[in-house]
Amino acid sequence: MSDAATRPFGGLEAAFQAALAQATTAQALEAVRIKFLGRKSEVAAALKGLGALPADQRAEVGKRANQLKTAFEARLAEQQAALATAPARAALDVTLPGTALAQGRLHPVTRTMDAILACFVPLGFEIIEGPEAEYEYYNFDRLNIPRDHPSREHFDTFFLEAPSPQPAKGRLLLRSHTSPVQIRVMERRKPPLRILVPGKVFRPDALDPSHSFMFHQVEGLVVDDRTSFADLKGVLEQFLRALFGEDTQARFRPHFFPFTEPSAEVDIACRVCRGTGCSTCGQKGWLEIMGCGMVHPNVLKGVGYDWQRVQGFAFGMGVERIAMLRHGVKDIRLFFENDVRFLEQF
Amino acid sequence: MRVPVEWLKEFVPSRLAPKVLAERLTMAGLEVIGIHDSPQGPVLDLEVTPNRPDWLSIVGVAREVAALTGQRLKTPAPATRRPAARAPTQALVIRIEDPQGCTQYVGRLLDGITIKPSPDWMQQRLLACGIRPINNVVDITNYVLLELGQPLHAFDADRLADSTILVRRARAGERLTLLDGTAKVLSADILVIADARVPVAVAGVMGGTGSAVTAGTRRVVLESAAFDPVTVRRTARALGATTESSYRFERGIDPAGVEAASVRAAALLAQGAGGQVQAVASVGRRAERPVVISLSLDRMNRWLGTRLGAPDARTALARLGCRVAGDGSRLAVVVPSFRRDLRQEADLYEDVARVIGYERIPSRLPATPPGVPEGGARDYHRLQSLRCLCASLGLTEAITWALLSEQDLDRCGYSLADAVRLANPISQDHAILRPSLCMGLLQSVRQNLTRGVDGVALFELGGVTDTRRLPEQPQRLGIVLSGRWLQDWQGRQASDFYRLKGLLSALTERLCGAPVSAAAADQPWTESGQGAVLRLREDPVGVAGLVARRTAHALDLEHDVWYAELAVDRLLAQRRREVEAHAPSTLPPVKRDLSVVVANSVAYATVVGVLREAGGSLAADVKLIDRYTGKQVPAGHYSLTFSLDYRDPARTLTAEEVDTLHRRIGQALVERCQATLR
Structure with a gap:
């Protein structure tokens, strides 16, 4: 039952x-x-x-x-x-944060260097790099910076203890500027040349908010049969407007570099005070951005060029300095501490 | 160099306001870095470039102002061109024994000197220029140095043995106490002024105390000389004594001004100290032939990009003190003696451009030349895309010091014997060229973790130094992981070897089209049993592993730190060229899982190797989806679970075919890896 x-x-x-x-x-x-x-x-x-x-x-x-x-x-x-x-699923809390993703970033110095290079590449410049450990011959001698001359004072340099593999080219040192690459390129090639040289350079400066014994430079060189000081002004003015904005005012101030003649320093109107003087520009109203000039006949002759037939200009700038101006960074050491909270802002 | 504006006006009656004057000078290349107030009124602070020693004097700056404003330069009274008495008298004997170190020496013996303080106006001017007044005689030598740029020195004539002045190299071991109170032992390459017995001054640098002018001095010998720049520079450096005098000699003085300065100082000494010239001795002066440069207007205009005419160039150069002849397309320019920097044609271009004003040179864009001859940009772009690739994998770029300390190397197990050192480091913290990127990246990890950052994943691309390859510096890619990788409300990922290996494989797959393989191999910096050598298609490309505990401890790092370093040239050598793409199969795969238990002594690579070999091309995709050790497997064993996709690009596989192959794979693992199937 x-x-x-x-x-x-x-x-x-x-x-x-x-x-x-x-x-x-x-x-x-x-x-x-x-x-x-x-x-x-x-x-x-x-x-x-x-x-x-x-x-x-x-x-x-x-x-x-x-x-x-x-x-x-x-x-x-x-x-x-x-x-x-009825809804097929429970309602989402869309306000919860998204899943964390690993986000990599490029260093602000790399980014600024790229921004600088990008301004020149459309003008037909090629990018060439050279060694950081360099011979005296390229760093000084061929750049018309004689031994025992006060003009070397602006280029205090780290020398290496290691014996020079090519004693004829002098001692080994850590290059104090990217200019030796100009010589290396000119020695192996004939004009016309339009080159850019980015890289690390070293000078025995004690670390402080505005000095570092290691920093980066971008160097440029143009050599052909006609490029003049007027072209130098045009190219650099266009570069500064591209990098700092269309309303950027620039001035070329006579200066001395052993490897250029005439030489100039280029200033832009202070971006903070617009020329009236403030603490950023040291009350000058202008910010020094770069050095430049027409390649010195001695430099051209030194690499076997005929200075009566070829001429051109060279320029160089400090990447950290420009990065500091672009991003309002007050202390150069921040670039080398690699605190991710600093790096992740870029 | 400090220039009181009122002193400047003595030589050029400029009515420009100091700020305007400063602007004009700055834009002419004589940079005014500040304007200071003083009891003498405004003082210009000038930065003089090393090529222009002629600007290291009030008259030199006045000459520039005159050139820029088109005014006339007044020369200092009295006239500077009084002929010197030629014949040396018995009262003063001067001999140059080193003509290379000293080209000219003018001595004036003055009698009847009364030492007292100099007049207030002179003291004020010296103070405004940063020089401390001492007494009338010393002050006059400094005053003329500032006014004309010619360094002078006054000896107490009664303290010079035999009234004799010798310009010679020191004898090694000779001693001299300098005016700054330091006692020096001289070496044989130092040029000195000596009396008949001992050195009394270091030539061009500083006098000695033994012959110094004192309150009781009645007779002085006034020195005005031309010393060799290189000799003075080396000496000043060797003695660590840079003075107003050595600074000017190093840069080069006006050889035509040596006598003039002596005359000017003698006149001031007569006025201010009662000194009467008793004897004059001038040795070594040879008339220098003036430098004449031929200037091609055409060439200059091509160089500057201008259309200047002969009158423009003539006017500019004449204002700077050149004598210019010719008015056609070629000018003959006679360079004044004080312009030691004008030696070739291009030097003149700059001066013309300066006086005209750089702002008046047009600016234009050159035509872009067709093509790039060597394609050198490729190398840079390759490195740049490597950087971007790393960033896209979640790594943040670091730039660390390329100069390290002994401790940095030692901590990471690098030998100090191979270290490439700086000969002149500024600090022992940064005295050695880095042999690896690991030291710098570890410092960055420490910097972050000690500041409370939970985890870091950094990379750096940069050169390292290898003693054997100098001056070449191979590029390396360093990657460091530590702490938490990602943490959110859904979970977290820790940093470990496999994450590092995964990153490296993703990197090489994208760059070179293949993952890296790792073989156990300890490195100097790894914890024992935690290091590996990385290979890419058999070529060793780098190393990876866990940073040794002793290293981590030394850096106060509590977390595990995982590090890898790759040789960039080796990576780039294997970079993918043009990719040949295959259309993916549209046929669905047959999916099967396979679990095996093997002994710990059998490495994963062995198991997967056997599996792939047995599976052949039909086992198209083999993925490890689980690895287990624990209660479910015997001690000393572990289990692996694979997910396999069987696929034939041309046809659909039958279930029987797949089952047969799957069994064969299992059998192979049993036979060759002593595996147990689960």
């Missing part, structure tokens, strides 16, 4: 309600339907077994089973309808 006969559907309705409440997906709902109305369900079993029941129970059980079946079907349909309109 089946249970249904003795305890018809006891607790079945409660079980159905509980299962239904748990069923939040169409799949789960179907499982509930199978369990409570399917072929193997209690209700189906009861209806199927009606014939075996005593006649007095038959009508009651049958009626009860049919009631449950109808009620269950109605509730399932309701729930199905509710599920169909």
Whole structure:
């Protein structure tokens, strides 16, 4: 004798309600339907077994089973309808932060160097690099900076203890400017030349907010049969406007470099005070940006060029100094501490 | 160089306001770096470039002002061209024994001197120029030095043995106490002024105390001489004594001004100290032939990009004191004796341009030449794309010091014997050229972690120095990871070897089209059993590993620090050329997983090697998706789970084919790796 006969559907309705409440997906709902109305369900079993029941129970059980079946079907349909309109997923908290991604960055000096180079590349300049450990011959002699001359004073230099592999080219040193690469290129090539030389340079300066014994320079050299001081002015003015903005005012001030004649320093109107004088420009109203000039005939002759036939200009600038101006950095040492909280700002 | 404006006006009656004057000078190349107040009124602070020693005097600056304003220069009274008495008398004997070190020596013996303070106006002018007044005789020598740029010296004549002045090299070991009170032992390359017995002054640098003018001095010998710039420079450096005098001699004085300055000082001594010239001795003067430069206007205009005519150039050069002849396309320019820097044609271009004003030279853009001849930019762009690649992988670029300390090298296990040292470091912290990027990057890690940053992932691209390859400096790529990689509310990633290896492989896959492989090999800086050599298609390209605990401790680093360094030239040598692309298969793969348990002595590389070999080309994609050690596997063993994609580019594989192959792979692992299938 089946249970249904003795305890018809006891607790079945409660079980159905509980299962239904748990069923939040169409799949789960179907499982509930199978369990409570399917072929193997209690209700189906009861209806199927009606014939075996005593006649007095038959009508009651049958009626009860049919009631449950109808009620269950109605509730399932309701729930199905509710599920169909309910959102498929719980609402997102879109205010939570996104998944962290590793973000790499280029160093501000690299970025500034690139920005500088990018201004000249469209003018047909090629980028060439040279060694940081250099011979006296390239760093000084061929650049018209004689030994025992006060003009070397501006180029205090680190010398290496290591013996020179080519004694004829003098001692080994850490280059104090990128200019020796000019000589290396001119010695192996003929004009026309338009080159840019980025790189590290070294000078024995104690570290302070505006000095470092290691910094970066970009050097430029143009040699052909016609390039003049007027071209130098035009190219550098265009460069400064490209780098610092169209309204940048520049001035060329006579100066002395052993390897150029005439020589000039280039200033731009102070970006902070616009020329009236402030602490950024040392009350001068102008900021010194770079040095330049027409390549000295002695330099041209030294590499075997005929200075009556070829001429051109050279320029050089400190990358950190320009990066400091562009980004308002007050202390050059920040560039070499590599604090990621500084680097990640760029 | 300090120039009181009122003193300047004695020689050029400029009415320009000091600020305007400063601007004009600055724009002519004589930079005024400041204007100071003094009891004498405004004082210009000038920065004189080493090529222009003629600007190291009031008259020299006045000459420039006159040239810029078109005014006449007044020369200092009395007339500077009084002929010198030629014949040396017995009262004063001068001999130049080293004509290379001293080309001219003028001595004047003055009698009847009364030592007293100089007049107030003179003291004020000296003070405004930064020179301390001493007494009338010394002050006059300094005054004339400032006025004319010719250094002078006064000896007490009664303290010179035999009234004799010898210009000679010191005898090694001779001693001299200088006016600044320092006692020097002289070497044989130092040029001295000596009396008949001993050195009394270091030529062109500083006098000695033994012959100094004192309160009781009655007779002086006034020295005005031309000393060799190189000799003075070496001496001043050797003695560590740079003086107003040596500064001017090093840069070169006006040889025509030696006598003039002596005459000028003698006149002032007569006026201010009662001195009467008793004897004059002048030795070694040879008339210098003036330098004449031929200037081609055409050439100059091509050089400057100007269209200047002969009158423009003539006027500019004449104002600067040149005598100019000719008015056609070629000028003959006679250079004045005080312009030692004008020696060739191009030197004149600058002076013409300066006087005309650089701002009046046009500015124009040259035509861009077609093509780039050598394509040198390639190397730079390759390095630059390597930098960008590193940044795209989540690494931040660092630039660290290329100069290190002994301690830096030692900490990282590098031998000091191979170190390339600076001969003249400014600090022992930065005295050795880096043999590796690791020291600098470790310092950067320390800098960050000690400041509370949770984790860092840095790279640097830069040259390192190898004693054997000098002066070449191979480029290296250093990568360092430490602390937390990424942490957010969904989890975190720690820094470990596999993350480092993953980064390196991503890098080489993108750059060279293949991942790096690693073989265990300890490095000087790695913890034992934690180092590897990295290979790319069998070529060793670098090293990687865990920084040794002793190194980390020395740097106060508590976290593990993972470091790798790659040789950039080797990476670039294997860089991908043109990529030949394949269309991906459109047929779906058959996916199967495979789990095996192997003994710890069997490396992963062995297992995967056998697997790939057995799978052949049909096992197109093999991925390790789990590695497990623990209770589920026997002690001394670990399990690996691979996900395999079977695929034939040309046809669909049948389930039977795949099952057979999959079983064969399992069998191979059992036989050759003593694996157990799970």
